[in-house]
Amino acid sequence: MDHHTRSKISIMIFTLPAILLFSVFIIYPLLPTLFYSFFDYNGSIAKGFVGIENYLETLQDPVFWNSLSNVWRLMLAQYFLGGPLALLLALILSYNSSKLNMAFKTIAFLPSILSVTVICLLWSMIYRADQGLLDRLLMLVGKEDWIKTWLVDLSTVNWSIAAVIIWQYIGFNLILFYAGIKSIPHTFYEAAKVEGASFLQVSTKITIPLIQEIIRFVLILITAGTMGTFAHIQVLTNGGPGDVSRSVVFHLYFKAFQLFDFGGANSITVIFAIQGFIIFALISRFIARERIEYT
Amino acid sequence: MKIYKKLLLLFVSMLIISNLYASGVNEDESDEGSRPKLKVFLLSEDSNRLTLHQDYYAPQVAEQFPGFDVEFELPGNAYVQKLKIYNAGGDLPDVFWGMDFVVESGNALELTDYIMNDGFYNKFKNKNGLIEYKNNYYSISPGQDAYFTSVLWYRKSILKDNDIPVPTSFEELLEVSDKLNELGIIPISNQSWPLTHFMYQDLIAYEDPEFMRDLLSGNAKFTDGPGLEAAKKLQELVQRNTFSRDVAVIDHQSHVDLFTSGKAAMLYHPLWIQAAIAEVSDDVGFIDLASMSQDSDILTGWGSPFNGFMISKNSKYKDEAIQLAEWMVSQDADYWTKEQNMPVSYDNGVAIEGMSEATESYSKLFENSSVMTLPNMTQVLFNEAVRAMNEINISKLITGQISADEYVEELQKSIEENS
Amino acid sequence: MIWIVLTSFKNASEVYSSPFGLPQQWSFSNYIDSVKILGLTRYIINSFTYTVGTVILSIGTGSLFAYAAARMNWKRGTWGIQFFQTGLVIPVYTIIISLYILLRDSGLKNTFPGLIFVYSASALPITIMIFYGFFRSLPFELEESAFIDGANIFQAFLRIILPVSIPAIITTSIVVFMNYSWNEFPIAFITIDDQYMRSLPIAMTYFTTLRGTEWGLLGATMVISSLPPIILYLFASEKIENALTTASVLK
Numbered sequence: 001m002d003h004h005t006r007s008k009i010s011i012m013i014f015t016l017p018a019i020l021l022f023s024v025f026i027i028y029p030l031l032p033t034l035f036y037s038f039f040d041y042n043g044s045i046a047k048g049f050v051g052i053e054n055y056l057e058t059l060q061d062p063v064f065w066n067s068l069s070n071v072w073r074l075m076l077a078q079y080f081l082g083g084p085l086a087l088l089l090a091l092i093l094s095y096n097s098s099k100l101n102m103a104f105k106t107i108a109f110l111p112s113i114l115s116v117t118v119i120c121l122l123w124s125m126i127y128r129a130d131q132g133l134l135d136r137l138l139m140l141v142g143k144e145d146w147i148k149t150w151l152v153d154l155s156t157v158n159w160s161i162a163a164v165i166i167w168q169y170i171g172f173n174l175i176l177f178y179a180g181i182k183s184i185p186h187t188f189y190e191a192a193k194v195e196g197a198s199f200l201q202v203s204t205k206i207t208i209p210l211i212q213e214i215i216r217f218v219l220i221l222i223t224a225g226t227m228g229t230f231a232h233i234q235v236l237t238n239g240g241p242g243d244v245s246r247s248v249v250f251h252l253y254f255k256a257f258q259l260f261d262f263g264g265a266n267s268i269t270v271i272f273a274i275q276g277f278i279i280f281a282l283i284s285r286f287i288a289r290e291r292i293e294y295t
Numbered sequence: 296m297k298i299y300k301k302l303l304l305l306f307v308s309m310l311i312i313s314n315l316y317a318s319g320v321n322e323d324e325s326d327e328g329s330r331p332k333l334k335v336f337l338l339s340e341d342s343n344r345l346t347l348h349q350d351y352y353a354p355q356v357a358e359q360f361p362g363f364d365v366e367f368e369l370p371g372n373a374y375v376q377k378l379k380i381y382n383a384g385g386d387l388p389d390v391f392w393g394m395d396f397v398v399e400s401g402n403a404l405e406l407t408d409y410i411m412n413d414g415f416y417n418k419f420k421n422k423n424g425l426i427e428y429k430n431n432y433y434s435i436s437p438g439q440d441a442y443f444t445s446v447l448w449y450r451k452s453i454l455k456d457n458d459i460p461v462p463t464s465f466e467e468l469l470e471v472s473d474k475l476n477e478l479g480i481i482p483i484s485n486q487s488w489p490l491t492h493f494m495y496q497d498l499i500a501y502e503d504p505e506f507m508r509d510l511l512s513g514n515a516k517f518t519d520g521p522g523l524e525a526a527k528k529l530q531e532l533v534q535r536n537t538f539s540r541d542v543a544v545i546d547h548q549s550h551v552d553l554f555t556s557g558k559a560a561m562l563y564h565p566l567w568i569q570a571a572i573a574e575v576s577d578d579v580g581f582i583d584l585a586s587m588s589q590d591s592d593i594l595t596g597w598g599s600p601f602n603g604f605m606i607s608k609n610s611k612y613k614d615e616a617i618q619l620a621e622w623m624v625s626q627d628a629d630y631w632t633k634e635q636n637m638p639v640s641y642d643n644g645v646a647i648e649g650m651s652e653a654t655e656s657y658s659k660l661f662e663n664s665s666v667m668t669l670p671n672m673t674q675v676l677f678n679e680a681v682r683a684m685n686e687i688n689i690s691k692l693i694t695g696q697i698s699a700d701e702y703v704e705e706l707q708k709s710i711e712e713n714s
Numbered sequence: 715m716i717w718i719v720l721t722s723f724k725n726a727s728e729v730y731s732s733p734f735g736l737p738q739q740w741s742f743s744n745y746i747d748s749v750k751i752l753g754l755t756r757y758i759i760n761s762f763t764y765t766v767g768t769v770i771l772s773i774g775t776g777s778l779f780a781y782a783a784a785r786m787n788w789k790r791g792t793w794g795i796q797f798f799q800t801g802l803v804i805p806v807y808t809i810i811i812s813l814y815i816l817l818r819d820s821g822l823k824n825t826f827p828g829l830i831f832v833y834s835a836s837a838l839p840i841t842i843m844i845f846y847g848f849f850r851s852l853p854f855e856l857e858e859s860a861f862i863d864g865a866n867i868f869q870a871f872l873r874i875i876l877p878v879s880i881p882a883i884i885t886t887s888i889v890v891f892m893n894y895s896w897n898e899f900p901i902a903f904i905t906i907d908d909q910y911m912r913s914l915p916i917a918m919t920y921f922t923t924l925r926g927t928e929w930g931l932l933g934a935t936m937v938i939s940s941l942p943p944i945i946l947y948l949f950a951s952e953k954i955e956n957a958l959t960t961a962s963v964l965k
Binding site: 007010011013014015017018019021022024025026028029030031032033106109110112113114115116117172175176179213216217220221224225227228230231248249252253256257265266269272273275276277280 | 771774775776778779781782783786787788794797798799800801802803804805806807808809812813816831832834835836838839840842843844847851867868881885889892893896897899900915939940943944947948
């Protein structure tokens with residue numbers, strides 16, 4: 001019985017390194033953040049204790065809420081467009097195995113490894129007024145009236161950004177789904193084949209339920225990744241026009257490094273972290289429920 | 296099992312090799328490290344700065360300063376961000392292009408005594424090239440900024456071929472803009488940078504130059520008459536499609552290309568853009584927006600007490616750093632006068648040949664003491680935070696998100712809160 | 715998508731008239747130039763060191779922790795997991811200044827270990843979550859067979875659990891490699907002053923100061939810097955698939 005599974009020392013040996021590493025380099029730098037969120041702090045001098053004023057200001061700031069809704073929009077876009085699309089592609093690819101699979105996967109995967117700056121510079125060229133690929137294409141097919149100033153018009157700016165993010169990571173999610181699908185032993189499919197089931201039936205009744213772990217995992221990756229969106233915003237629109245396309249991290253950055261309002265920025269951090277916590281809790285519960293259904 | 300071991304082996308060997316190589320290279324460096332180091336942090340976003348580094352500083356610095364290892368850092372458009380970190384951490388490079396927050400946090404060396412004592416101060420023929428802040432000098436530059444003013448350039452051929460007269464008032468400008476739009480030509484190619492830093496001020500000066508003076512001295516508010524009128528004029532320009540539809544995001548190269556390719560009839564950009572539009576220089580005329588309908592000329596200069604080389608208060612080699620900076624100033628002066636044919640406040644003994652018509656006419660104005668020269672309000676009246684918010688608000692104004700009234704209110708509030 | 719790939723190859727040719735045409739002249743001069751003139755080798759090695767170090771450290775510490783939480787009789791297991799979950803939502807800009815000061819005061823600034831520690835710490839949450847989920851799905855018989863043979867927990871972990879976890883290790887490696895290390899920008903930008911210690915993305919930013927006219931060089935750099943991830947992916951994806959299939963057969 002006692003193979004050290006209960007031994008406190010062993011547990012400590014296993015857990016201590018990670019805890020140490022994380023605490024020193026993440027938690028410890030966070031403490032000033034929390035501390036200064038209650039002050040009027042400009043980055044070098046604390047000008048005075050202000051209690052929860054920063055928090056109230058943030059919660060009443062329409063720009064904050066707009067930034068938050070932008071982030072949620074991005075997450076929803078990934079949940080309902082990016083993710084499902086990747087899943088669909090993975091299903092199709094695995095269903096019809098051909099030699100093109102490898103090529104397709106590699107090309108789709110490429111964008112996720114290029115640096116964000118490069119991707120966004122390329123897309124800002126695509127979105128460029130008149131000269132950009134998108135406008136030129138539309139002019140070519142005679143749909144000039146569809147042309148907008150993609151990164152300026154309030155109605156298109158946020159979706160243009162969402163499109164870039166979805167595009168960049170679709171390959172990555174695709175790979176993960178594909179690997180998961182491929183790991184399902186063929187035995188599961190044999191019965192279906194005998195009965196002549198269709199692609200749709202096989203996918204929905206057999207494949208998808210069996211790759212729940214992967215789906216859950218991808219969901220978490222997407223959530224974590226999208227919440228931290230910053231570089232895309234900075235390069236594509238710099239939060240603009242005005243502050244319309246900001247993400248929360250961008251807004252935080254702006255407050256801290258442009259306005260020197262670190263107290264305010266820190267309050268945003270705390271509120272955002274709480275929000276993140278809640279979202280992760282919700283997701284975990286959502287997934288857990290599904291799992292119960294299938295066991 | 297085997298795969299796992301192979302992977303591990305691969306990873307570990309990569310790590311070892313890279314570390315060996317890395318430490319090997321490090322050793323080479325430490326041999327050279329017997330010379331003290333001077334770190335220089337430079338602006339590097341436009342071709343002027345890059346040429347200066349490439350052709351002037353880098354090749355000659357070893358000769359000029361043999362006792363030192365001078366290291367240049369050129370971070371491109373991330374300059375301000377990085378400088379803020381250096382400043383917050385308290386370990387600024389020895390020499391760097393200055394900004395107001397460095398002085399405000401007390402990390403910039405006061406240069407007054409040094410430049411008075413070593414004669415550097417006397418080398419300036421146009422004292423506007425050195426600007427004080429609270430009775431001290433914190434930065435030095437050749438003072439070419441003192442001659443930079445905003446200009447509305449136009450393509451003579453486009454206006455002539457279409458029988459469009461050169462506008463001499465704001466109303467005429469609007470008419471010209473309408474006509475050009477009918478012809479499918481973009482009236483003015485503009486960009487967020489010149490728009491934010493010059494155009495609004497130009498329009499206020501156009502309305503009432505004395506009012507602009509009062510604003511700068513803090514005796515007037517942006518929400519008062521001329522301030523609001525100017526904002527409304529700006530809004531009007533936008534609403535009449537005077538600028539390209541992507542003016543809020545257009546990048547520098549496209550902004551210039553619109554003008555040189557003839558897709559836009561006019562270009563709004565300060566004097567230094569001449570090098571970039573050189574290919575069409577024969578066809579280019581210029582209007583001064585602020586003085587369009589005045590009898591006398593009004594100039595909006597550029598330059599702030601902080602735009603120049605600053606020295607870190609914690610530098611270990613202050614004297615040498617200052618000498619380095621002064622030398623760099625002389626190099627800059629050479630560049631502007633010899634290569635760009637533009638005047639500088641620093642006297643390097645070079646008579647400028649081949650000044651363009653625009654440069655010449657403006658230089659004369661700057662050196663004419665009866666001409667009203669206004670410093671740039673974004674540099675002298677606004678601090679970093681106000682500037683950041685102003686950029687946001689100008690962007691909102693030109694994309695129709697806020698009205699002119701709201702813009703001036705926000706601006707005034709922002710100035711009052713941050714002073 | 716395909717267009718993007720073509721473009722990046724095109725960027726590496728000498729001169730091209732329009733961004734959307736085909737290259738006029740394929741040339742490798744840009745590749746050679748970027749390595750020589752810009753000193754790319756150094757940056758590639760730097761990035762490699764940071765990345766490999768990060769992957770090893772984060773997987774090493776993370777898998778241990780996740781194992782303890784998942785399989786050992788650790789009462790505070792779920793607390794531990796939640797502790798790390800908070801890490802997923804901390805944007806780097808909130809700690810960047812404190813981090814800079816911490817690294818500077820501890821002498822770790824501009825060093826390999828310094829950045830590796832920071833990257834590993836930031837990659838720990840996701841690493842732990844991946845391994846935690848994976849370990850929980852393993853059947854108990856695995857360890858029990860080792861115990862029957864008289865092994866203690868450490869031996870069981872090393873000899874049995876780890877090999878079985880290869881798919882998780884590879885997946886995590888890819889995720890950590892890509893998201894937290896190879897292309898990472900903000901932390902590297904702010905904490906590395908020494909030009910010899912720069913990572914690839916930072917070095918590339920300094921190249922882009924050349925106003926877009928040096929697209930050739932930049933393109934070549936982009937391609938070069940994308941190669942390791944691509945190679946890693948190609949190498950790893952097959953392994954993942956094979957490993958995953960074997961894993962399920964084991965069940």
